[in-house]
Amino acid sequence: MALSGLEIFKLLPKTNCKECGVPTCMAFAMKLAQKKADLGECPHASEEARAALGAASKPPIRLVKIGVGARALEVGNETVMFRHEKTFFHQTGLAIRLNASEDEETLVSKIREIENYTVDRVGEQLKADLLFLSQDEAGKDAFLKLIGFAKEHSTKGVILDSRDRESLTAGLEILKADRPAVFLSGDVSDGDFELAKNRSVSLIITGESFESLESRVEKAKKAGIEDLILNLKAPDLGRQFQNNTILRRSALKKNYEPFGYPLLTMVEAENGPDRMAKASVGLCKYASIIVLPRYDKALLYTLFALRQNIFTDPQKPIQVEPKLYSIGDPTPESPVFLTTNFSLTFFLVSGEIENSGTSAHLVVCDCEGQSVLTAWAAGKFTGETIAKFIREIKLEEQVKTRRLIIPGFVSQISGDLEEKLPGWEILVGCQEAADIPSFVKSVSIA
Amino acid sequence: MGFEIPIEKNSGKIAEVTIGATSEQGGTRSNTITIGGSTALPFLFFEGEHPNRPALAMEVFDKVPAKYPEALLDYYRDVIDKPADMAKKCVEQYGAELISVRLDETHPEKGDRSADEAxxxxxxVLDSVKVPLIITGHSHYEKINVVMKKVCEVTAGENCLINYVETDNYKTIAAACMAYNHSIVAQSPIDVNMAKQLNILLSDMNFPSEKIVIDPLTGALGYGLEYTYSIMERIRNDGLAGDSMLAFPMIINPGYESSRVKEVRVTEEEYPDWGDMELRSAYWETATAMSLLSAGSELIVMYHPKAMETVKKHVDELYSAESGN
Amino acid sequence: MTVTEINWSEEVVPDSRFTVRFLPFDATVEVASGTTLLDAAVEAGLPVKASCGGRGTCGDCLLSINSGSYRARPSAGLSKNLVAQGYALACTTRVTDNLTVHLPQFQELSIRSVADSGFFNAHKDEVSGYYGPASFSETVADVIPSATDKNIFGIACDVGTTTVVVQLVDLRTGRVLSTASGYNHQLKCGDDIISRIHYAEKPGHLRELNTLIVATINRLIQKNLETIHGTFLDIYYASVSGNTTMTYLLLNMDPGNIRKDPYAVGLNRTRLAVSRNLGLKMNPEAMVLCAPAVGSYVGGDITAGLLCTPLLRDAEKVSLFIDVGTNGELVLGNRDWMVTCACSAGPAFEGSGTKCGMPAAAGAIERIGLDNGSVAYTVIGGGKPKGLCGSGLVDLLSGLFLQGYIDRGGKLSEEKAADRLVETERGGGFLIEKAERSYWEKDLVITENDIANLIRTKGAVFSACSLLLKNVGLAFENLDAVYIAGGFGQYLNIENAISIGLFPDLPRDRFHYLGNSSLLGAYLVLISDKNRDLVNETAGRMTYIELNTEPDYMNEYTGSLFLPHTDMDLFPSVKRIWNQ
Structure with a gap:
């Protein structure tokens, strides 16, 4: 159980020596309680404190890694059932299935396409994380060829799906430096564990029931394999929802060790919308890896947006890139609006400008992701900072208008801004984004 | 020791709200829709009851929305400006279980239609379909109060769901709902406390608790969905933990909110990385609805027929666990 | 003085210019003949408001004209009786002469000395600060003459955002000789700390703010000296406690740095300055000591204020110290640990920010009770009421809520409040006293907006309490004592403060009302170097928590914007009354 700030404080030396870099022991204790510091930073911590804090901080869900380098995927280490309780730490990895039975040309072009598919959303570069390479009905050679293509054309982590041990051994040899995972459907035995021994390989253990899953995990653990991912098969979405909840809850609330691993969910459906529905639910409810049956840009993009939403740290606002945005098709004479780079503020403001039917420029200032009022109170949205930013983006070279519409909540900065931006007329807009359309109507903006 | 399913029993129960009234009940609907009644988190049948499936509504308009997406117009072009016909299409072709009538044109800045016209x-719409109705208003207090009073009066006995009241404007509409026996949507801006405060205010004026539906305010996917999602999970957790002022079913609007975002209205030619627009517009609404269903929503107002079909199918699939493991 | 009533339509020819001097700010402007006093006040940068927009109906811009002649138009907002006493409305009065004008809403305060307030007197032996004969460190002692026939005075000074109090102390005996208080003249540059910080950003404004606060203090020193017929040369030592921003401004340091990391740098230990460098009206060699700050918004008023409580002495007990001023500051802890935070409470309980509010001075309603339609109150100094001070506002809000005049969100009930419901320039309100029985001969009304302001203020304070406790992992019932300081007035009804949700619902005997602890703290630091060491040590041990960056704060805050709270179970004793 997590300790409170005061409980931790009582274990600390109480000398306020500041050697940990924090002014007081109490401040350090509160950082420890929020897991924003490590006890190691305190040079005077007692053995007793180390023992007490160590026991309280062991992660109940193991962190497992697939792939190497910058594109490695880390999943697990989750600590809560609901994102509002703290945050979900590692976002769901999206894997795309490729079957060795398909023809080589198609496979290569798909791998390349997936590899090159990257899309920007709110300043984040989004992409699929893993290739799920399935031997399917194909023979060893075709499977190894597929693995070879992946090795050659892709930097993504790889999951091998096969029950043919010979193929796997050879495949893992090809990927020996790439930290792949192996999907082992059905029962497992020592021969399977041999695959993982002396190699950096994670094993995905499947089960048809809680009991079969548990017994297979126990076997793997007995064989000394710790990097596991769990896949409990479910006949339908309802059962999958319940299973994943039960597994996550057992790990977090009961410290039930056999289930203290990240979960993998297979999405299998005939058509796109069905896959979308299943993947959405999987992503919300505890799948650390989702395997999609095919490459579909619209689906991936939608799922990226959902993943970004669900895995955003609720305690930290999402920021959009501070810059000049165009809403609609603005001309140099179109009006210029101003707001902060808190994503929600940005979306509301840009959406409502769009709804107003006006094309406009939108200056989005860097306010560390704070909303208008918060940023203003913190001194990050003042005449000086805004004027500086407007000069940085060379706004005057990009628009002809010299009228800037500022959020109604910061009407008090208009005078200051006028001083700092000579030649500009500052127009105080409405307070709520929802009022932008009527504001646009009421003021002749040109 | 073997594995045991960790069961968490809740002391609270989400209120059951019935919308619509049949002729025996003083209305003209062929059936009523009941939502709520759960004693556990969504779709967890192993530790509680979920006596009522989430219900799926679709929406019609008194005025064609200014920026209605092309991808949707393909389905509705023939009826979009005929609310009664559109309602019929939604019910008969797309399986809507309720119809929401959005009265945007009564807004003084959007047409200022009179209460009588509304x-x-x-x-x-009442005459054209037999499913229960949701009447959806706007945020112009003075006008909507007049409109809703009139609508409540002319639909007396139908037990419509009057959508919505908010903390700064609840008394008039709530009183009208009580007088004419309608249910109400209590809308609050993505905040647990404000949701609860409004429910307290309603209950302090003796508004019956079996007639309140919470609207936590829907943020579309990519546009604040994460806030709605977490607020709904918190509302539901608190409601189940015994906070009776939060133990109400929740309504969400994936259709309306998704129809306003760029992602459903730009083509693949303009944004090649975003994929096919037809699919994407259905996906966006589906993902918004499915994630918020996971967070506890019971009443979902959809726009996209394909998304509607998909969500309906998966609500059924989520209920497959009802029969036990 | 001549008053000429003119036909308003008759234009006054702007052929000459006159000066208008506004008191108590001592702001002077030169305007053309015929300018309204409202325009003149705005030009002088004074906080004179007219909610009717200058139509002469709201009566907000009331002035009293001390000297000079002017032309006034009779108006609905002002009775004949008040006109006869020299009052006028700024918006309907035109300048035709050099004028000296007094802003009555900023009249001199008569805040009683708090050194003789109840808690301190009763607990002198338990409080953390040393209390006894004066003793000084070398730096200070060097300045003080050794001759025994000379007067040796010191001043204790509480520099608030809204009000400033200066106490003249005989350093030989520790006796308080005189106390004077008044508005901070910086008020014309903004009501709260954030506005002052913003104001200071512009060129020349830091110096202006500095000059204003120095002038405010000097004027109060002068008043004290006049009372005892003393000379400023005899003042050798000053102890100042103020919030971080006020202390920065007094020291002419740029408060813009307060909001930037590292926060409040340069003030985390007591600052010793020489009087002549600050421009204070004291012996030029006199030492000025400013109590240390802990963070951007927890300043010397708090570190010094803690000396007046037993909090710094207790080993096991956990206490909460709450100072409700223009900002709310809280300290939780004991001898071993302390956490502190500030919240922007707003000046509602100090009398600003609400139409009917005023400081705890003569004419303020300090207690009020509602009983089924009738209203009973007591006025400081007796007579007709001018407004309500903090304690009165707490009583009123509690009464309105518990008697059902307002709903739990603070909205007036049209049925219940029917016969006292009035419409004002600022929206609907509850009539406290009719015009004929109130000092300004205008209806004394609390509007829904005022109520919303009060709820925001109490919500900010309560949510800060609950967040502070959560941060260390404690619950309200773990609090052994709650010490309350602030500008409510001489008296505060704890029961009512709890029923509106300002303070947690704990056994009433755990609450102790301190009054102005900042001033008392400044006094204690003044008389003893032991206290000076203690205040430094205290500042070093306090852990500052920035509420704005606490993810839970907004949630706690919105939960508190209800009467008494969204979660009534946090207030079981209020729930019992409410349910009846």
């Missing part, structure tokens, strides 16, 4: 639109 009442006429509602009447027409």
């Amino acid at each position: 009442a006429d639109v509602v009447r027409q």
Whole structure:
């Protein structure tokens, strides 16, 4: 159980020596309680404190890694059932299935396409994380060829799906430096564990029931394999929802060790919308890896947006890139609006400008992701900072208008801004984004 | 020791709200829709009851929305400006279990239609379909109060769901709902406390608790969905933990909110990385609805027929666990 | 003085210019003949408001004209009786002469000395600060003459955002000789700390703010000296406690740095300055000591204020110290640990920010009770009421809520409040006293907006309490004592403060009302170097928590914007009354 700030404080030396870099022991204790510091930073911590804090901080869900380098995927280490309780730490990895039975040309072009598919959303570069390479009905050679293509054309982590041990051994040899995972459907035995021994390989253990899953995990653990991912098969979405909840809850609330691993969910459906529905639910409810049956840009993009939403740290606002945005098709004479780079503020403001039917420029200032009022109170949205930013983006070279519409909540900065931006007329807009359309109507903006 | 399913029993129960009234109940609907009644988190049948499936509504308009997405117009082009016909299409072709009538044109800045005209639109829809109705208003307090009073009066006995009241404007509409026996949507801006405060205010004026539905305010996917999602999970957790002022079913609007975002209206030619627009517009609404269903929503107002079909199918699939493991 | 009533339509020819001097700010402007006093006040940068927009109906811009002649138009907002006493409305009065004008809403305060307030007197032996004969460190002692026939005075000074109090102390005996208080003249540059910080950003404004606060203090020193017929040369030592921003401004340091990391740098230990460098009206060699700050918004008023409580002495007990001023500051802890935070409470309980509010001075309603339609109150100094001070506002809000005049969100009930419901320039309100029985001969009304302001203020304070406790992992019932300081007035009804949700619902005997602890703290630091060491040590041990960056704060805050709270179970004793 997590300790409170005061409980931790009582274990600390109480000398306020500041050697940990924090002014007081109490401040350090509160950082420890929020897991924003490590006890190691305190040079005077007692053995007793180390023992007490160590026991309280062991992660109940193991962190497992697939792939190497910058594109490695880390999943697990989750600590809560609901994102509002703290945050979900590692976002769901999206894997795309490729079957060795398909023809080589198609496979290569798909791998390349997936590899090159990257899309920007709110300043984040989004992409699929893993290739799920399935031997399917194909023979060893075709499977190894597929693995070879992946090795050659892709930097993504790889999951091998096969029950043919010979193929796997050879495949893992090809990927020996790439930290792949192996999907082992059905029962497992020592021969399977041999695959993982002396190699950096994670094993995905499947089960048809809680009991079969548990017994297979126990076997793997007995064989000394710790990097596991769990896949409990479910006949339908309802059962999958319940299973994943039960597994996550057992790990977090009961410290039930056999289930203290990240979960993998297979999405299998005939058509796109069905896959979308299943993947959405999987992503919300505890799948650390989702395997999609095919490459579909619209689906991936939608799922990226959902993943970004669900895995955003609720305690930290999402920021959009501070810059000049165009809403609609603005001309140099179109009006210029101003707001902060808190994503929600940005979306509301840009959406409502769009709804107003006006094309406009939108200056989005860097306010560390704070909303208008918060940023203003913190001194990050003042005449000086805004004027500086407007000069940085060379706004005057990009628009002809010299009228800037500022959020109604910061009407008090208009005078200051006028001083700092000579030649500009500052127009105080409405307070709520929802009022932008009527504001646009009421003021002749040109 | 073997594995045991960790069961968490809740002391609270989400209120059951019935919308619509049949002729025996003083209305003209062929059936009523009941939502709520759960004693566990969504779709967890192993530790509680979920006596009522989430219900799926679709929406019609007194005025064609200014920026209605092309991808949707393909389905509705023939009826979009005929609310009664559109309602019929939604019910008969797309399986809507309720119809929401959105009265945007009564807004003084969007047409300023009179309360009587609004009442006429509602009447027409009532006559054309037999499912229960949701009447959806806007945020112009003075006008919507007049409109809703009139609508409540002319639909007396139908037990419509009057959508919505908020903390700064609840008394008039709530009183009208009580007088004419309608249910109400209590809308609050993505905040647990404000949701609860409004429910307290309603209950302090003796508004019956079996007639309140919470609207936590829907943020579309990519546009604040994460806030709605977490607020809904918190509302549901608190409601189940015994906070009776939060133990109400929740309504969400994936259709309306998704229809306003760029992602459903730009083509693949303009944004090649975003994929096919037809699919994407259905996906966006589906993902918004499915994630918020996971967070506890019971009443979902959809726009996209394909998304509607998909969500309906998966609500059924989520209920497959009802029969036990 | 001559008053000429003119036909308003008759234009006054702007052929000459006159000066208008506004008191108590001592702001002077030169305007053309015929300018309204409202325009003149705005030009002088004074906080004179007219909610009717200058139509002469709201009566907000009331002035009293001390000297000079002017032309006034009779108006609905002002009775004949007040006109006869020299009052006028700024918006309907035109300048035709050099004028000296007094802003009555900023009249001199008569805040009683708090050194003789109840808690301190009763607990002198338990409080953390040393209390006894004066003793000084070398730096200070060097300045003080050794001759025994000379007067040796010191001043204790509480520099608030809204009000400033200066106490003249005989350093030989520790006796308080005189106390004077008044508005901070910086008020014309903004009501709260954030506005002052913003104001200071512009060129020349830091110096202006500095000059204003120095002038405010000097004027109060002068008043004290006049009372005892003393000379400023005899003042050798000053102890100042103020919030971080006020202390920065007094020291002419740029408060813009307060909001930037590292926060409040340069003030985390007591600052010793020489009087002549600050421009204070004291012996030029006199030492000025400013109590240390802990963070951007927890300043010397708090570190010094803690000396007046037993909090710094207790080993096991956990206490909460709450100072409700223009900002709310809280300290939780005991001898071993302390956490502190500030919240922007707003000046509602100090009398600003609400139409009917005023400081705890003569004419303020300090207690009020509602009983089924009738209203009973007591006025400081007796007579007709001018407004309500903090304690009165707490009583009123509690009464309105518990008697059902307002709903739990603070909205007036049209049925219940029917016969006292009035419409004002600022929206609907509850009539406290009719015009004929109130000092300004205008209806004394609390509007829904005022109520919303009060709820925001109490919500900010309560949510800060609950967040502070959560941060260390404690619950309200773990609090052994709650010490309350602030500008409510001489008296505060704890029961009512709890029923509106300002303070947690704990056994009433755990609450102790301190009054102005900042001033008392400044006094204690003044008389003893032991206290000076203690205040430094205290500042070093306090852990500052920035509420704005606490993810839970907004949630706690919105939960508190209800009467008494969204979660009534946090207030079981209020729930019992409410349910009846």
